Structures are given as C-alpha cells and as structure tokens.
Amino acid sequence: MSSTGLNASGERLLWLIASLLSFLLLWQVVASIANDVRRFPTPAVVMETVSQLAASGALWTNISTTLVRVILAFFFAMLIGSIIGILLGKFPKADRFFDPWLVLFLNLPAIVTITLCFIWGGLTQTAAVTAVALNKIPSAAVTLREGTRALSRDLNEMAQIYKFGWWKTLRHVTIPQLAPYFAGAARTGLALIWKIVLVVEAFGGNGRGVGYQIFIAFQEFDVSTILAYALAFILIVQIIEFAVLQPLVARVNKWRR
Amino acid sequence: MAAVETVNGGQATPVRVRVKRKIFPAVGAREAQLVLSDVAFDVEPQSFVVLTGPSGCGKSTLLNIIAGLDADYEGEIDLGSGRDRMTYIFQSPRLLPWRTVYENIALALPDDDPRLKNIPDMLARVGLTDAANAYPERLSLGMQRRASLARGFILEPDILLMDEPFVSLDDPTAQSLRQLLIELCQRHPTTVIFVTHDRAEAVQLATRILRLAPGKASVVQDASVKLTTAERSDRSRVLAEQNRIFSAA
Numbered sequence: 074m075s076s077t078g079l080n081a082s083g084e085r086l087l088w089l090i091a092s093l094l095s096f097l098l099l100w101q102v103v104a105s106i107a108n109d110v111r112r113f114p115t116p117a118v119v120m121e122t123v124s125q126l127a128a129s130g131a132l133w134t135n136i137s138t139t140l141v142r143v144i145l146a147f148f149f150a151m152l153i154g155s156i157i158g159i160l161l162g163k164f165p166k167a168d169r170f171f172d173p174w175l176v177l178f179l180n181l182p183a184i185v186t187i188t189l190c191f192i193w194g195g196l197t198q199t200a201a202v203t204a205v206a207l208n209k210i211p212s213a214a215v216t217l218r219e220g221t222r223a224l225s226r227d228l229n230e231m232a233q234i235y236k237f238g239w240w241k242t243l244r245h246v247t248i249p250q251l252a253p254y255f256a257g258a259a260r261t262g263l264a265l266i267w268k269i270v271l272v273v274e275a276f277g278g279n280g281r282g283v284g285y286q287i288f289i290a291f292q293e294f295d296v297s298t299i300l301a302y303a304l305a306f307i308l309i310v311q312i313i314e315f316a317v318l319q320p321l322v323a324r325v326n327k328w329r330r
Numbered sequence: 331m332a333a334v335e336t337v338n339g340g341q342a343t344p345v346r347v348r349v350k351r352k353i354f355p356a357v358g359a360r361e362a363q364l365v366l367s368d369v370a371f372d373v374e375p376q377s378f379v380v381l382t383g384p385s386g387c388g389k390s391t392l393l394n395i396i397a398g399l400d401a402d403y404e405g406e407i408d409l410g411s412g413r414d415r416m417t418y419i420f421q422s423p424r425l426l427p428w429r430t431v432y433e434n435i436a437l438a439l440p441d442d443d444p445r446l447k448n449i450p451d452m453l454a455r456v457g458l459t460d461a462a463n464a465y466p467e468r469l470s471l472g473m474q475r476r477a478s479l480a481r482g483f484i485l486e487p488d489i490l491l492m493d494e495p496f497v498s499l500d501d502p503t504a505q506s507l508r509q510l511l512i513e514l515c516q517r518h519p520t521t522v523i524f525v526t527h528d529r530a531e532a533v534q535l536a537t538r539i540l541r542l543a544p545g546k547a548s549v550v551q552d553a554s555v556k557l558t559t560a561e562r563s564d565r566s567r568v569l570a571e572q573n574r575i576f577s578a579a
Contacts, residue, residue, distance in 0.1 A: 227422065228424060231420065234417060235417070235485075236440075249428040328465040329427075329467070
C-alpha cells in the first residue's frame with residue numbers, strides 16, 4: 074500500500090476515536106444530569122458490569138450461544154435466499170407467479186414469524202434459528218434476483234462459444250457477477266439477523282443467550298446489564314464486519330479499476 | 331484450390347449456409363422485420379470470407395446464426411469438417427474482467443489440455459507477455475482485442491467467426507491488429523468468416539467478399555479479391571481493388 078493509503082487509514086482511525094470519545098462524553102454528561110444510576114448508569118458503571126459478567130463467565134456463555142444462532146441463521150438465510158433469488162431471476166414465469174409470495178413474506182412482521190415458529194416448532198433451537206432465517210430469506214432473494222437479472226448475455230454467449238459447460242460458467246462467469254449482490258445481502262443480512270436473534274431469544278429463550286439475559290434484566294429494571302450485553306455484542310459484530318466481511322468484499326473487488 | 335485435409339486426415343468440407351428466413355418479431359410499436367431472406371453460400375476450407383454492408387443489413391445476425399447463438403430462424407447451417415473447432419471473436423472483447431489475461435485465455439481450453447503450454451508463446455506473439463497477469467479493464471481496448479485474438483487462436487480453430495473485431499480503434503492500432511490477424515492465420519490456416527462495414531478492411535483481408543444490402547435482406551454481390559499477400563499491404567493496390575469491386579454493383 075502507498076504512504077498516502079497509510080495516512081488515509083490513520084486519519085480514518087483518528088476520526089473514529091474522536092467520534093467515539095465524544096459519544097462517551099455525551100453519555101457521561103446526560104447520565105450525570107439524570108443522576109439515577111439504576112435507570113441511567115454512567116459508562117464507568119456499565120464497564121464495571123461488563124467486567125463482572127466476563128469474570129463470572131456468563132458474558133461469554135451467552136454471547137457464544139447467540140453467535141451460534143446468528144451464524145446458523147445467517148448461513149441458511151443466505152443459502153436459501155440466494156437459491157430462490159437466482160431461480161426467480163432466471164425464470165421470469167416463475168418470478169411472475171411467486172413475486173406476490175415474496176411481497177407477502179417481505180411484509181410479514183418479524184414478531185408473527187417468530188410466534189408461529191415457536192407455536193409450530195416448540196421452544197427449540199431449530200425453531201429459533203428458523204424464525205430468524207425466515208426474516209432474512211425474502212430480502213436476500215430480492216437482492217440476488219436483481220443480480221441474476223443483470224447477468225451479462227454477452228459473457229454467457231462467450232461461455233457458450235468456448236464450451237465452458239455449466240460448472241465453469243457458474244464458477245468463472247456467473248458467481249463473480251453475483252458476488253457484489255451477495256456481499257450486499259450478507260452485510261445487510263448480518264445487521265438484520267443479529268437484531269432479530271435477540272428478539273427471538275427474549276421471546277422463546279430457554280435460559281441462555283444474550284436476548285434472554287436482556288429480557289431478565291428488563292424484568293429487574295437492570296439497565297446496566299442490558300447495556301453491558303449490548304456493548305459486548307456490538308463489539309463482536311463489528312469485529313466480524315471488519316475481520317471477515319470487509320476483507321471478503323475487498324478480495325472479490327480486487328480486479329476493479 | 332487444392333483439397334485441404336483436416337486434423338484427422340479426412341477431407342475438409344465447406345461451411346454451408348442456407349438461411350431461408352430470419353425475422354425480428356414485432357416489439358411494442360415496432361413492426362416485425364425481415365432481416366435475412368434466401369441467403370445461401372458455401373465457404374471453402376481455409377478461405378477468408380468477408381460479409382460486408384451498411385449497419386442494419388443483418389450481417390451480425392447472420393454471423394450469430396452461423397455461430398449457433400441464434401437458433402430462431404428458418405434454414406440450415408452445416409459447419410462441415412470444422413464443426414468441433416469453431417470459435418467466435420466478438421466485437422467487444424468479452425473478456426472476464428475478474429480473471430487475468432492469462433486466465434481468460436486458459437479458460438478457453440479444457441482443463442489439462444495440451445494446448446495450455448502454448449499460452450506463453452501465444453502471449454508473446456500478440457505482444458501481451460508483460461500483461462499476462464493484468465486484469466482486462468486495466469488494459470487499453472487495443473490490448474484487450476489482442477487478448478481476445480489470443481483466446482480465439484489458442485484453440486487452433488478450423489473455423490473462425492469475427493464480428494467487426496477492429497472497430498473503434500485508432501487507425502494505426504487497427505492496422506497493426508489486422509497485420510497480427512494475417513500472421514496468426516498464416517501460422518494456423520483456418521476458415522474465416524469476418525463481418526465488417528469497412529470496405530478497405532474487407533478488401534485488405536478477404537479472398538472473397540459477400541455484400542449484403544438492408545432493403546434486400548440478402549446477398550447482392552459475391553466477389554473474389556484478386557490480390558497477392560504482398561499487394562495487401564500496398565494501400566494504392568487495395569484502393570484500386572476496392573474501387574473495382576464496389577463500383578461493379
């Protein structure tokens with residue numbers, strides 16, 4: 074990377090730190106004015122709760138439980154949503170028939186899918202993961218359908234002339250064209266899924282998971298614990314975003330001018 | 331012309347083109363349009379046939395039919411002995427932007443094909459050795475066209491279809507690419523069907539010119555080009571031959 078690139082990323086880091094520090098300051102000021110440690114704790118109190126939860130092991134147990142659900146739901150939602158989207162993009166007749174279904178599911182409130190999954194599936198891990206995945210599948214399908222419609226006919230003809238066959242066409246022609254759509258669906262998907270997972274856990278948690286802990290803390294009006302779990306979870310999701318998704322997007326785009 | 335043998339030692343047979351009718355169906359307010367009607371000709375093995383005419387005369391449509399990309403027509407195409415080794419060089423280079431120049435050429439061949447080892451030689455011949463690991467969009471259009479020629483010729487084709495492969499290039503670049511095409515064809519003799527609206531280019535490259543006219547939707551002139559290889563690089567000879575052929579109509 075060039076020196077200007079290093080300077081630019083250094084500058085970005087500086088802005089990030091300044092921005093976060095002012096947020097903490099604002100929080101501190103508002104908390105001091107509110108002057109109610111129970112209902113509006115200061116950053117220091119929340120950090121204290123984080124370290125207590127971490128020391129007892131509760132933090133990691135609950136976060137890992139929730140993360141497993143996030144990963145499972147994300148994987149199935151992306152897989153099934155992509156397959157549906159690609160098929161609808163490829164076959165206009167199927168698209169015309171199923172499009173109203175897609176609109177139906179897109180507008181189905183999350184709370185309805187969640188309730189129904191628990192009623193039909195019981196308070197199980199499968200029901201929880203299904204409930205989360207169902208909330209993401211329609212939007213992943215819509216994004217990938219868009220990508221499939223935009224596939225280049227020119228490149229397909231080229232693949233046909235040079236006798237690529239279906240596997241080579243998929244790998245070298247189709248998937249690279251769909252990659253930006255896939256990356257877009259993945260990023261919005263992760264943001265949506267980790268929020269919905271918490272609602273699902275609060276609703277049908279079986280004693281573990283960040284959502285369930287927040288639900289318990291809500292009953293005890295324990296704002297400090299709620300914020301502690303929220304902070305820890307935001308941190309982990311951001312790590313996934315920076316360490317996994319962004320490098321993946323950069324890799325996929327390295328051929329661009 | 332002496333009989334040409336195929337790779338397998340059999341007698342090479344011509345490309346037979348018989349297109350009775352090709353219609354563009356009506357779309358919205360636009361009426362259905364007869365594009366090709368009773369187009370019939372044979373292309374002898376290892377001859378260089380140019381299809382020419384103004385834009386909209388159906389020459390690219392005809393080439394797509396011959397290539398098998400457009401199956402919606404009445405008639406019959408028989409590629410003859412070259413049917414298994416046909417390739418098409420498109421007007422836009424149609425390289426995969428997410429694969430390097432080398433990978434684009436290698437992808438034209440089956441995995442483990444013995445011709446893969448010819449790629450470095452081919453890259454040298456088209457002047458792209460240094461660009462082998464570059465992504466196509468970082469190259470000029472002229473270089474992308476060279477890569478596209480390399481991809482076509484790495485297959486050692488028996489039939490080569492080309493659709494205006496040198497348009498929108500500046501004159502010296504187009505001229506150097508024509509020279510490259512002539513060299514590649516000399517090294518690997520092949521039957522060429524080449525579409526262009528550029529009459530000078532047609533005369534410079536072709537052994538035979540078929541002219542299509544938009545109103546007729548058919549071949550209106552079938553002329554042999556009487557130039558030796560040496561005369562083809564002489565601009566005044568090319569111009570004289572161009573006048574002879576195109577004033578006859």
